[in-house]
Amino acid sequence: MATLSERILGGNAGEYVDRKVDRAYVHDGTGVLTLEAWKRIGSDRLTDTTRLSMLFDHIVPANNSTTATLQHELREFARGSFMHFSDVGCGICHQIMSEGIVLPGEVVVGADSHSCTSGVFGAFSTGVGATDMAAIWLTGETWFRVPETLGIHLSGMFSGAAEAKDLALTYVSRLGMDGATYRALEFIGDGVAGLSMDDRLVLSNLSVETGAKTGLFYADDVTVQYLARAGQTVKPQVPEPCTYVQELSIDLSEIVPLVAVPHRVDTVKPVREIAGLPLDQVFVGTCTNGRYSDLARFARIVKGKSVAVRTIVVPASRAVLAEAIRTGVLAILVEAGCTIGTPGCGPCLGAHSGVLGEGEVCLSTANRNFKNRMGVGGAIYLGSVATAAASALEGEITEPEVS
Amino acid sequence: MKGKGPAVCVGPDIDTDLVIAGRYLRTKDHSIWVEHVFEDLDPSLAPLLEGSVIVAGKNFGCGSSREQAAIAIREAGVVAVVAPSFARIFFRNAINVGLPLIECDLACMEGCLVTFDLAEGWIEAEGKKHAIPPLSPRMQAILSAGGLVEYWRNQR
Structure with missing residues (x-):
């Protein structure tokens, strides 16, 4: 086993x-x-x-x-x-x-x-x-x-404006930045079936922020259908009873919109606690939250409105960008005043376009808010796509509304 | 492998962005990484590193996989890094570039002499000797060779 x-x-x-x-x-x-x-x-x-x-x-x-x-x-x-x-x-x-x-x-x-x-x-x-x-x-x-494994049991469904990023920040804050060092994470439980692949990708993506080697899901029907759309035929993996060195249980219905505050990914606060903090930049993208569903969700919130702060949107891939063009999502983003970057990592690592200036504050959908990462003297708050969209419209950190 | 040097103390959860910032990575010139090592943590650290032993808090080297972090520390002349735990990618990177790491929860006194003997499995500071866990045989072989490149050169 x-x-x-x-x-x-x-x-x-x-x-x-x-x-x-x-x-x-x-x-x-x-x-x-x-x-x-x-x-x-x-x-x-x-x-x-x-x-x-x-x-x-x-x-x-x-x-x-x-x-x-x-x-x-x-x-x-x-x-x-x-x-x-x-x-x-x-x-x-x-x-x-x-x-x-x-x-x-x-x-x-x-x-x-x-x-x-x-x-x-x-x-x-x-x-x-x-x-x-x-x-x-x-x-x-x-x-x-071969790593020991830490099991994360998920149950329930998201409520309110919470999304996968808020769940990811929840488990990172509960485990801490070294809570799973030398270990693997497995995401299991009744709550998994209701998560899309894009949701799950966010959870696996942040696993290294706990020190974990990887964050695994068992391939299930959702995985099989997702890969079928990408032209791959695969079979689900059947879980066996097994031993976890540690277990963590999270009820998705209790998750609220969160932000990780500078300069640690594991230091999170409910958005409502720091709402009103003025922003200089909003960044939507990265291997965490730059997928088509992220851009589409952002577009639904800003549609017909104008962002109040410089907002950089970077699609995670050309396929994402192409789909956003086909469906009109890109036009909504541009008309709302967003700047669109070349598919890639964008400003996340602070090496080129979108670097923060001294004293500037950014709300980012990325996965790291380390000191100076996006620019010397800049401060990074990490949040969900919905939090980024609500905050972009107000120019300050803003609790997303229930859609 | 034996070594000694005065302790340079740093805190817990030092990420590799703090060891060498992303803005200095796009080069093959290693001297740039040595020049800017730990700049965003504390710019006064770099001149202290030659011949020193870094004594860090838990989870040293977390975050980005950038191997420039391990190279910068080695080429700055650091003899070894001691910490209660290391992030795993940094752990592999350090051994792969020939930088000894020692897993030990050592109370750090700035400048105090730290001595160690990896083969005998001990580290000593302020008159206290601590046993240290051995590296895996593979990692010992890589470190003894001087790094993974040298290990593979020897295999050929």
Whole structure:
């Protein structure tokens, strides 16, 4: 009787195993060091490149000639090696992985900490650094310590204006920034069936903010139907009785809109407690909340109105952007005064467009509010899409209304 | 592996953005990371790091997977980082670039001498000796080689 991580990795919690990886990916940031480390190993060998991906998402398009030259070298290498390559404008690596690439039961590693996101498909998906990735490029495998698992039992349904982001901030605040270090999270219970894949992606995405290796859901009918739309035929995973080292229960009906306040993701307050805080920027996007359903929800709230503060919306992928164009969501956002960015990570990491100035305050739908992350002296509050939309209209942190 | 150095104390939950900020990542020039290491935590730390042992609170290295954080600390001349716990990606990154990490809950006194012997499994500060858990055999082999690149170069 095993946890999903134990089943996928084929070992018991605490054991060290060597495993072939089904998918390994880097982005324009971590790819540079990965290529450097791979060259230093001194082999010209690459594992089966059909399992490797390189996706440009962090600084897209390049912001200066240093970045452009680094990206040029990576692009040439990726094309020459015949690995899967996703260029500027295609979208965030984790989002592309969730558009029909990662499948249930796979072992997936990404050179980015939010690679935990793909755990949503019932895959063991985790982040590694550049040198680990270079060795994976060489051998196609890596070592894992099979993690103990922390079970998060979900029950009930959302009420009021609460959404998946508020649930994610709830579990992160209850576990703390290191509450699941060296462990995996499994999201289970009656409350799971009512969550869409986009909801679940938010929960898996924030798992690393508790220190977890990954945040898994068992593939169910919702997963099967989602992947069928992406052209993939998969079967549900049947949970077995298993042992969790710790369990946490959350009733979705008790969740209220929350924000994580600077500079910790695990320090949250109900929106109503800090309502009225003036904002300089609202940012909607990222691997947490940049999907089509997020943009559509934001558009429903701002439709026919004008935002009162600079508002940057960055679709998570080209597919998201294309759907927003097709359905008219993009026009609503632009007419409301939003600025639309190139699909990618956008201002989340503070390296290019959308950087905060000294003393500025941003309400962001991202997953990190670390000190100076979006710009030196800027303050980041993390909240849901509905909170971001209500706040954008008022120019201050605002409790979203029940839709 | 043995080492010693004066303690440089930092707090808990130091994320890798604080070790090296995102605005300095887009380069292959490691000296830029050394120049700006811990800048957003405390700009006065960098000059203290050469030959030191960083003694941190829990969950050191959380957040971004950026390996530049481990490289910056190593190339700043830090002998080892000691903390009650490390974020797991940082843990792998540090060993992979040859930076020793020691899991130990050490009360930090700024500047006090910290000595350790990984093979014998102990760390000592202010006259108190603490046992430290061994790394896995694989991680020991990687660290002994000087890092994962050197480990694989030796395998070829």
